[in-house]
Amino acid sequence: MKKRFLVYFLIVVAIYVIVTVLMKIGVIDDYIKLNLFLIMLNIILGVSLNLINGITGQFSLGHAGFMAIGAYTTAVLTTLEKPLPFYLTVLIGGLLAMLCGLLIGLPVLRLRGDYLAIATLGFGEIIRVIIQNIDYLGGASGISDIPQGIDWTGYFIITVITVVVILNIINSSFGRAMIAIREDEIAAEAMGINTTLYKVLAFMIGAFFAGIAGSVYSGSFGFIQPDMFNFFKSIDILVIVVLGGLGSISGSIISAIVLTIISALLQNYPEVRMILYSLILIVIMLFRPQGLLGTKEIKLSKIIPMLGGDR
Amino acid sequence: MLKVNGIDVYYGAIQALFSVSLEVQKGEIVTLIGANGAGKSTLLKTISGLIRPRTGSIYFEDTDITKKSSMEIVKLGISHVPEGRRVFPEMTVLENLELGAYLRKDKQGIKEDLKKVFERFPRLYERKNQLAGTLSGGEQQMLAIGRALMSRPKLLLLDEPSMGLAPILVTEIFKIIKEINSQGTTILLIEQNAHMALSIADRAYVIETGKIVLSGDAKEIAANPEVKKAYLGG
Amino acid sequence: ASKTIKIGVNLELSQAVAQYGQKELEGLKLAIDEINQKGGVGGKKIELVILDNKSDKTEAQNVATRLAVREKVLAILGPATSGATKSAAVAATKYKVPIISPSATDDTVTVDERTGKTKAYVFRTCFNDSFQGNVMANFALKTLKAKSAAIIYDASSDYSKGLFKNFKQTFTKGGGKIVAEEAFAKGEQDFSSILTKIRDKKPDVIFAPVYYDEAGLIIKQARELGMNMPILGGDGFDDPKVVEKAGKKFANNVFFSAHYSSQDTDSKVQEFINKFKKKYNTEPNAFAALGYDLGYFIADALKRANLKFDSIAKDRERLKTAIENTKNFVGVTGIVNINKNHNAEKSAVIIELKNGVQMFKQKLNP
Amino acid sequence: MLKIKNVTVNFGGIVALNNVNIDVEKGSIIGLIGPNGAGKTTVFNVISGIYNPNTGKVEFSNYDITYKKTYQVSTLGISRTFQNIRLFRELSVLDNVKISFHKNVGYNLFDAILRTKRFLKEEAENHKKAEELLKIFNLYDKRYELAKNLPYGEQRKLEIVRALATSPRLLLLDEPAAGMNPQETQELKNLIRFIKDKFDLTILLIEHDMSVVMDICEKIYVLDYGEVIAVGAPEDVKNNPRVIEAYLGEGDLEFA
Amino acid sequence: MTTFIQQLINGITLGSVYALIALGYTMVYGIIKLINFAHGDVFMVGAYIAFLCVTYLKLGLLPALIISMIFCALLGMLIEKFAYKPLRNSPRISALITAIGVSLFLENLMQLLMGADSRVFPRLVNEKNYHLFHGKVVVNSKQIYLLIITVLLMLLLNFIVKNTKIGKAMRAVSQDMDAARLMGINVDTTISYTFAIGSALAAAGGVLVGLYYNTINPLMGVLPGLKAFIAAVFGGIGIIPGAMLGGFSLGVIETLVSGYGSSMYKDAVAFALLILILILKPSGLLGKNIKEKV
């Protein structure tokens, strides 16, 4: 247990150190850095939606709405006369999104499947339309010139925290309760699991991290507009999750990386960019119907056998 | 009439049947007994074309049906009553029966057969407009058999028709099987209730983890001490 | 030093608003081809590095960053829309590379929202929303003698909301009354319910700051509901499709502000229209004209910039200064002066549709 | 221990249970039999809170559980298996069992996120407990198999293990022997007796296999058309003419 | 009052458009439980094919409509074969992603081939306005056509599914694919037919909508597609009359909200109402709330 923890820890630190050094010597330029940010944002969004869709099996299409809440919270609070510290606004953004998750989750999570999808889609859109009509929030033109409050180190730490927290939840009795709901709600209830509670909990935690992603976005990209958080953004996040493999956190991470890189590479082909992108989506799904990793996780113990450990 | 020659069947990487051979003569009742997961249902599914064997061949009345689709196999006269009844739950009893005759074009013949099924299962006639999903287990079993008969099969494959039924219905179902057979339909029957199955069958096969280990006259098999111990409860 | 001058293009070429970006690119390419054929700028040809931002604001910043850091362009042309431009502006400021939008009309594109300071590297070559909104409000009040107006706008578009806001301000200040404010969202095709609502309010005019797709539908559906009052719009109306969609018999009593009039007898305008038709086999619209002007605009600035090709950062500064000093640049869409807020001061025209034909009505200077 | 009092359940027009009274004494094994569609499973569903009765009352240890939610019923100490197997199919055998420990878990969400000592200790304990349970049922060797890949009979057994893992006082088994051959059924009977003693259980059992019911039940309730038509010791029920007519039939086949 | 009637007419017209697309959506869903996100884009392709037939081949409305329906039927079958069939045994949501892929593909291919700019659909039918209540209520002849055609198609589709042999096969396939095979039903062909019919319907919808609004563009299917999906779910997904009812409800709700409330919040209020109704009726307007038999 201890040994494995140490190895993971060292790997994470190593990644951080290597990337930081590469940035210092200019191998990683600002363009790559920006795309690294996008990758990390997509990881946070994908992993958090995976908790709702993949682990708990609740078909949510409203993730962009939660992201919007975080994004606007930070945008507003860091542009006040007396701005709040950036990281405090990130926390507030996450918490507000979580609160919304609670308010939305309680009534709608009794719906199932596509009915739930429509209801969450609806709530995502409601959030967006409301923001769009609040002049204080810039209405349709959004908020620009948001101070930059976060750089590579902050991004990295927040991403690692998100992944670790969600993994730790999944690999606990609470995570197993959520998975049981996905597998068979009636059986889960019969085994003593308060399904409503855990559905709402998963929804709130997912919303929390989506809010954080929104905050971080505001604090690094400097401009937000309600449009950015529409239904299609939710679809984009869903694609990350399904492509990586429903329920697989490492899958979401890999798929966030792959999709972001593909998108960046396709910038060179303006005319056919989206055609290629759509074909890639289709082809990946045809060859890996369960997603890149299925429901499996990449585990160190499989790569480095001497670490042993359980399965 | 039916000849299965050394088939190997896989589910993905898992092999479920190992070089299984089996024969059914016209007019017979043949039963297949074996423990859970031995591969009985798999064999029936392979015969009716739901799964394909990797090697080996299956002949029905001298036609090679190994690579034929379910549709063609049904057309040739094989009907399969699957494990767990599999009636169409949101259709009425009547619609279920009509679907049994899906490939037939002789309206008059269908009408006659429908009448015959209702005569055999008066209970179904009473419930002909009820949705199949709301029938009780026994009624669903009758419907599944009736539906299979609607295609006028030469060979009827039955997969555990007595599962989950009340004792009184078990007796009833076996009676019906016997009757259908005596009217000219050949039957291949799978049963956990080996006792009953052996008592109505002409011949029997015993299957263990995907391999046929024993075959012969039903009476002889029933008397075999090994079989007695393993399948008849001592 | 290289043989070409690299200029980046960051436009909406796919997805939601590709129709604007694609048209601008057509105009822009036409202009740059002409310039290069005539020998380019100072003996060097202009090389466009064209990237698609897929109508996505994040991607607009991503593309701008790439053009600035990787492709090492001297300046970036585009994006077309205000939101994408504001997002790309973050990169422009960070990497000190000038960006020029041909059509981002939101007032705050070139100035910092909070400090009110001009963004050093952000420019545009079109007039902004407040100008157009004022122009149309004054036109309604003074020329049409309207006392009341209803507004239909796209709540998801900053362009539409910007015009709406400014029209309302000027119109009410001038003693007019806004009797209805109705919103819809992009992609809407059916306006009958809001029109029915407006019909009851009997306004003297309808102001619809929308793009041509919606404009045609609004005119048609209003007339079908028996509403014959004047319908006013902004430059979004300036496309032949408006008439095609509304139908000739309905395209009456419609007035809009535009960058130029295709009826303008000015040789520059007619020449452009002919060249465009020749190359692309369709009529140009306002976006195409704006894209075309942008090509000559950047060439003009490059000529005056005294580029030394010693360091890209220094050349960018020189180019920026040259853009800031643009005076009396003559384009198809009018004469452009860049003011201290990096906005283009240019004239607008008001066009009337009569039986589907564009008629020049008025010319208005800033 | 469990008292079902005058319970009636309607589905639209169908009366699934009509004024049913059932009494389960602590420490006993009670059988519930009756023709298909008689309402046996419905009784289980009412007890476990999946359906609410239209009228009547269910008491457990003198505590009214009529309108309790399913998970609350489980928390109070009643666990069940399902007639149509409802395992968590895509999960390992071990995880199927561990899920059932959830209601007794003592750490909270923050312990889990921060991996505190308390969390680690309890997880290790649960792991051990699950393995021990599986050993009893001879499923230990298959603990890492996915539940869906087990043969039918073992799936039924796993359902029982999973129910046991919630540490119930009352266990409801719905046709545990369905789809098993006589040999397997025999083993199952022994197993049920064994766990009853080992875990100090009370058991209510639905089964169509008379050899099971007659051998291990102390008392049998017979349902027909939603009504209790007979109650009593196995021998009495077996010879009750109403039960024979409605359910048992005239015994063996007499053809050939 | 007259305003209300006018608004109701507006709403029903808009609802017809939603319903028309929702029918195909629900039909495909009913059989293979797939949210066919590309449906809205087949609708767009249908409009373009008719547009091409009319403007370049100078065909009349009817031949253009028929060609477009046949073309889209084939397109639908092709999409099913290549993008959905290989995923039939995979999680439902995987096919949803390929559906999104197909949708993006069709949109962007059309943008590439025909340009992103919108096209004007030629006027092919004579329009007539009927003035009721002293001219206070206007009904357009196209609105009447649209409504009648939608209702007729719904009835036709319902008849096909309920009463014909192929319809029965479709229902059998939707309830139990393997059991359907055992009845001798060719499952692949049946699903193919379903897509063909659904896509032909979408094409008809595209042509009608193109005619009604006389404008088409490569993204015209996105919003109506989304709305139709919502309408189909709202009516009880998989239920044919439900799709129509859902479409009309959505159209009327949207119209009344913007007509009597605030148009700014139209979508938000419409969604809120939908969610409220769904919470009260969790399987849609016509969906039977079948409690799973345990």
Ligand SMILES: Nc1ncnc2c1ncn2[C@@H]1O[C@H](COP(=O)(O)OP(=O)(O)OP(=O)(O)O)[C@@H](O)[C@H]1O
């Ligand atoms: N769809 C499937 N995928 C993978 N393995 C399967 C599948 N269906 C059956 N198997 C495996 O194939 C083997 C044979 O199964 P089969 O259903 O034929 O057994 P059976 O003799 O009918 O058993 P039962 O008495 O339980 O019905 C078993 O080990 C089973 O786990």
Ligand SMILES: Nc1ncnc2c1ncn2[C@@H]1O[C@H](COP(=O)(O)OP(=O)(O)OP(=O)(O)O)[C@@H](O)[C@H]1O
């Ligand atoms: N959710 C439901 N909706 C409608 N009818 C139902 C429902 N659940 C059960 N029924 C009906 O209630 C009656 C009793 O069903 P139940 O499942 O309790 O029977 P059972 O005694 O368990 O039969 P079996 O031995 O076949 O399992 C049946 O007629 C059944 O069709």
Ligand SMILES: [Mg+2]
């Ligand atoms: Mg079997």
Ligand SMILES: [Mg+2]
């Ligand atoms: Mg039962």
